Amino acid sequence: MICARRVFRCFRRLERFADRITGAAGPWFVALAIILISLGSLSFFTIVPPTLPFPWLTTPACILVALNMFMHYYYVCTISPGFIGDPPVLPGSGLLWAPPLRRQFSSSSVEIVKARMSRCRKCGEMRPERAHHCRICNKCVLKFDHHCPCGIGINQCVGIHNERHFVLFMAYLVLSTFLFSVLGLPRVFDALGMTFVPWTHAIPAFCFLMSYMLSIVLCLAVFIMLLWHIWGIAKGETSVEAQDHEIYRKIAKDRGEAFVNSYDLGKRKNLALFFNVGRHRYPPYTLILPFRIMPYSDGFSWARRDGLQRHHGVREGEELTDEFDEDEDEEIR
Ligand SMILES: [Zn+2]
Numbered sequence: 001m002i003c004a005r006r007v008f009r010c011f012r013r014l015e016r017f018a019d020r021i022t023g024a025a026g027p028w029f030v031a032l033a034i035i036l037i038s039l040g041s042l043s044f045f046t047i048v049p050p051t052l053p054f055p056w057l058t059t060p061a062c063i064l065v066a067l068n069m070f071m072h073y074y075y076v077c078t079i080s081p082g083f084i085g086d087p088p089v090l091p092g093s094g095l096l097w098a099p100p101l102r103r104q105f106s107s108s109s110v111e112i113v114k115a116r117m118s119r120c121r122k123c124g125e126m127r128p129e130r131a132h133h134c135r136i137c138n139k140c141v142l143k144f145d146h147h148c149p150c151g152i153g154i155n156q157c158v159g160i161h162n163e164r165h166f167v168l169f170m171a172y173l174v175l176s177t178f179l180f181s182v183l184g185l186p187r188v189f190d191a192l193g194m195t196f197v198p199w200t201h202a203i204p205a206f207c208f209l210m211s212y213m214l215s216i217v218l219c220l221a222v223f224i225m226l227l228w229h230i231w232g233i234a235k236g237e238t239s240v241e242a243q244d245h246e247i248y249r250k251i252a253k254d255r256g257e258a259f260v261n262s263y264d265l266g267k268r269k270n271l272a273l274f275f276n277v278g279r280h281r282y283p284p285y286t287l288i289l290p291f292r293i294m295p296y297s298d299g300f301s302w303a304r305r306d307g308l309q310r311h312h313g314v315r316e317g318e319e320l321t322d323e324f325d326e327d328e329d330e331e332i333r
């Protein structure tokens, strides 16, 4: 037992150390991500589209995919994730904002229930359910998913206001790199000198090959991340909740009960709520055009499964909170 605690503390120290390093290096990761994505796009657009059939159709389609990728990246990096204490976010009226299908969401078929509040022992703020304290930002974030310091170069928290852009950015990054990998393959043979087509492009063959390889690696790595996130969204849980729910399942099982996540309204509804599209919400074109939209909730009330005001199988006081982390932090100090 003592040995297990020591190992755990050691891991905790390593985790804190990694937090500090990645927190400090965050802006550099963002700069690197912007440079790599821009170079990849430049390589693709100067070399691949002119060689494609029906360029009047394929070139605008490629531009739309790239535009979505850049805009969602811009949004996820610049939109505040929803820190507790921030002024309430209201829908904008500018060109980048899509109008909802109806102004009033009250006729929605989903029951929205006010969230229970608790005080964060780290920053002292009152926060609703699903908010968690971010150790790197040192603030509580509404519907906290995770802090993305390096990963794919976001350098900020992913929460209620930028989680949709985070997932759409990953989706368009996967689509862009997939298109590069498939459509750029014939040009790889040209770059390697395996064909009789001379390399006359402004981008050197070596740079094109590097971008192409990076594209394949990114496509596979981000695709796995994207699947994992979509799976979580379909189950109605954030990355933090996915870990907590594993523990709740064990607690409920030991008691001979089954754990039921009260935020889980079924895969279809969960996905519709996350992307906030469908009847009484925003039009589906907001998934293929890079508009900004509001999340379905302000973070202080949540759609619940019929008849459930809290998770089934977990008693009052058994819920995991960030205080568990804090207790461990104090022990480590
Ligand atoms: Zn806090």
Ligand SMILES: [Zn+2]
Pocket: 134, 135, 136, 137, 138, 146, 147, 148, 156, 157
């Ligand atoms: Zn954070």
